[in-house]
Amino acid sequence: QVQLVESGGGLMQAGGSLRLSCAASGRTFSFYAMAWFRQAPGKEREFVAGIRWSGVRYDYADSVKGRFTISRDNAKNAVYLEMTSLKPEDTAVYYCAAAGRQFIDWPKEERDVGSWGQGTQVTVSS
Numbered sequence: 001q002v003q004l005v006e007s008g009g010g011l012m013q014a015g016g017s018l019r020l021s022c023a024a025s026g027r028t029f030s031f032y033a034m035a036w037f038r039q040a041p042g043k044e045r046e047f048v049a050g051i052r053w054s055g056v057r058y059d060y061a062d063s064v065k066g067r068f069t070i071s072r073d074n075a076k077n078a079v080y081l082e083m084t085s086l087k088p089e090d091t092a093v094y095y096c097a098a099a100g101r102q103f104i105d106w107p108k109e110e111r112d113v114g115s116w117g118q119g120t121q122v123t124v125s126s
Contacts, residue, residue, distance in 0.1 A: 001115050002026040004096045009120030012086050016124075020081040022096030022117055030074035031102035035113070036081045038092035038122075045095070049081060050106025059106065064090075086124045093119040 008020040020036070035050035049070035051058040058070050069082040079096060099107050100114035107113045 002029050002032060002098045004098060004115055004117035006094065006096045006117040006120040009094060009122045011123045011125065014086060014088055014124055014126050016086050017082070017084045018086065018122060020083070020094055020096075020120060020122070022079045022081075024077045024079070024096075024098070026077075028102065029077045029098075032114075033099040033104060033106040034070075034072060034079040035097045035099075035106040035108070036070060036079075037095045037097055037110070037113075038090075039095070039119075040089075040092040043092075045110060047108045048094070050108065051079065052105065053103065059108075083122070086122075088124050088126045091122060091124050093121050095119045 003025045005023045031053050033052050036048040037045050038048050039045040049060045051070045055072050067085045072079040096117035097113040098115040
């Protein structure tokens, strides 16, 4: 498995941009599909974006399509989430997640996640 540490959260005004980073440890990081989830106050954790181990395929929740971009750098053991045109409803704790097994698609449900980061807070003010 991989260990994950997120960074880059903060307070931003609506319309602004933020870039989240997730640093992974473990030699086999490049074999795992990765995803970002988020949890807003009083709501369940939800899928935001996912990317395959090779980085050539990815997927987004409808609520962030066209605004967020997921990417990864396997040489740096890192995955990123570029967030633009931020909205107050994007306010949440954002979690980096690794798939439960190697060489399978990104997790879209919590039960499919093998490793979680500790989360980073993103707050968007109106």
